[in-house]
Amino acid sequence: MPSSPSVPEAAPQHYVQDSADMPAASGARSHQAFETLIERARQLPGKVGIGIVWPCEPHALEGAMDAAQQNIVEPVLIGPRSLIAEVAQNCGIDLGGTKIVDVATPQDAAAQAVALVRAGQVHALMKGSLHTDVLMHAVVSPESGLRTARRVSHVFLLAVPSYDDLIFVTDAAINIFPDLTVKRDIVQNAIDLHRGLGLGEPRVALLSAVETVNPKIPGTVDAAALCKMAERGQIEGGVLDGPLAMDNAVSLDAARIKGITSPVAGRAQILVVPDLEAGNMLAKNMIFLAGADSAGVVLGASVPVLLTSRADSVQARLASIAIGALYARHLHPESEPAA
Numbered sequence: 001m002p003s004s005p006s007v008p009e010a011a012p013q014h015y016v017q018d019s020a021d022m023p024a025a026s027g028a029r030s031h032q033a034f035e036t037l038i039e040r041a042r043q044l045p046g047k048v049g050i051g052i053v054w055p056c057e058p059h060a061l062e063g064a065m066d067a068a069q070q071n072i073v074e075p076v077l078i079g080p081r082s083l084i085a086e087v088a089q090n091c092g093i094d095l096g097g098t099k100i101v102d103v104a105t106p107q108d109a110a111a112q113a114v115a116l117v118r119a120g121q122v123h124a125l126m127k128g129s130l131h132t133d134v135l136m137h138a139v140v141s142p143e144s145g146l147r148t149a150r151r152v153s154h155v156f157l158l159a160v161p162s163y164d165d166l167i168f169v170t171d172a173a174i175n176i177f178p179d180l181t182v183k184r185d186i187v188q189n190a191i192d193l194h195r196g197l198g199l200g201e202p203r204v205a206l207l208s209a210v211e212t213v214n215p216k217i218p219g220t221v222d223a224a225a226l227c228k229m230a231e232r233g234q235i236e237g238g239v240l241d242g243p244l245a246m247d248n249a250v251s252l253d254a255a256r257i258k259g260i261t262s263p264v265a266g267r268a269q270i271l272v273v274p275d276l277e278a279g280n281m282l283a284k285n286m287i288f289l290a291g292a293d294s295a296g297v298v299l300g301a302s303v304p305v306l307l308t309s310r311a312d313s314v315q316a317r318l319a320s321i322a323i324g325a326l327y328a329r330h331l332h333p334e335s336e337p338a339a
Contacts, residue, residue: 033166034159034293034319037197038072041322047074048325048335049122050306051113053135054079054106058091060128063308063317065093070318073325076101076122078109106130110138117146117303123328123335126306126321139301151175151185152300154307155193156283157323158292163250167286168194168202168270172279173296173307180222183272184235187226189299190270191238196330197323205249205268206242207278211260213243219274226272238270239263246271246282295320297327304328 050073055061061084064075077084077095081102088095101116103109109130116122127135139146154173157166170190175182187204194202206223213220223242230240241264247254252266273279286292293316298305306324308317329335 033164034295034316034322037326038070038318038322040198041072041325042070044072044325044329046335047071048124048328049074049076050124050126050321050324050328051076051078051116051122052126052128053113054109054128054130056080056083056087057129058087059308059312059317060126061087061093062091063312063321064126065095065098067318067321067325068098072318072322073124075099076116078103078113078116079128080104106134107138110135111144114138114141114145118144120335122303123332124304124306124324126324127308132307135305136298139298139305146301146303148300148302150189150300151178151182152298153182153186153189154296154298155190156279157295157297157319158283158286159294159319160286160290160292162290165267165269166199167250167268167292169279169283169286170270170272172273172276172283174276174298176276178275180225183222183226184229185300187235187238187240187270187272190272191235193297193299193327194270195237196327198326199269202238202269203264203267204238204240204242204270204272205244205264206240206272207246207249207282208243208274209245211243211245211248211258217243219243222274223272241265242272244268293319295323297323303331 052064052075055077056079067073068075076099078101081100084100101112103112113125140152153171153175156169156172159166168190171186191202206226208217208219208223213224220243227240229235241262248258248260248265249268255265287294295316296307304324304327306320308320
């Protein structure tokens with residue numbers, strides 16, 4: 001992962017997913033962007049090892065084993081062997097030779113998952129049926145976790161049927177009121193994911209209620225500062241513009257009416273929100289009103305951490321795991337089998 005000028009967070013983070021544990025809207029159409037990522041993950045040479053942390057409910061186990069059958073990942077199941085076997089039997093899943101790390105509690109499972117990453121045995125993690133706080137506490141532990149110099153942040157990848165590109169919304173699940181330094185990491189994390197998935201240089205819209213700088217609206221000031229940081233090389237790899245209101249970030253007609261000339265306006269691929277509340281409402285609106293399929297990933301640690309919902313569609317589960325596999329291989333190309 002590229003270096004960052006920011007320092008590790010001094011204060012503990014609070015993880016509000018299970019606000020990210022959101023059901024996909026019923027009737028969501030299959031989206032070509034997700035299908036493309038799933039197919040690309042199938043074509044990776046060798047399977048990426050992924051730790052499934054506490055897969056003790058059907059949704060967590062089925063998604064992982066389905067991805068394994070489709071040659072996307074090689075899962076390592078971390079939890080109580082007897083309970084995992086019982087869930088598999090009840091769901092008609094053949095575990096075959098799938099590796100199981102037998103541990104008794106969710107806390108032990110999270111700690112063991114981190115240990116497997118540090119030992120190089122898995123290169124991504126996926127939340128099963130334990131609480132997000134338990135998993136993320138182990139991931140960001142200063143003593144034994146997977147922290148980097150980056151602030152940890154979350155990205156929703158949303159496949160909206162009416163929009164050609166995948167839309168990234170960040171941060172809608174971890175950083176409640178990010179300051180400018182944290183926002184810099186949030187933006188860089190999302191850019192790195194976009195490029196790491198092979199989607200190219202992203203167009204990044206820094207959202208607010210208006211498209212002009214207004215000192216009474218702090219988000220507009222942060223947006224302008226982030227654009228200048230990108231000009232000075234403090235943010236790399238994307239094209240930034242902001243502040244932009246939501247309409248002129250995703251609608252060319254709205255941008256034209258407002259007289260906004262920008263390579264980002266009307267065609268944004270990453271939407272950076274001013275705070276968690278705005279982002280969470282935006283993501284839920286897209287899921288429930290626009291019929292978007294969604295995937296979620298935590299970035300900023302040494303490996304991607306996937307947060308999936310028990311009500312995700314089959315495609316959304318596969319897409320989440322495919323995203324984790326593709327980005328894990330990008331972060332750790334040494335894990336690719338030798339030719």
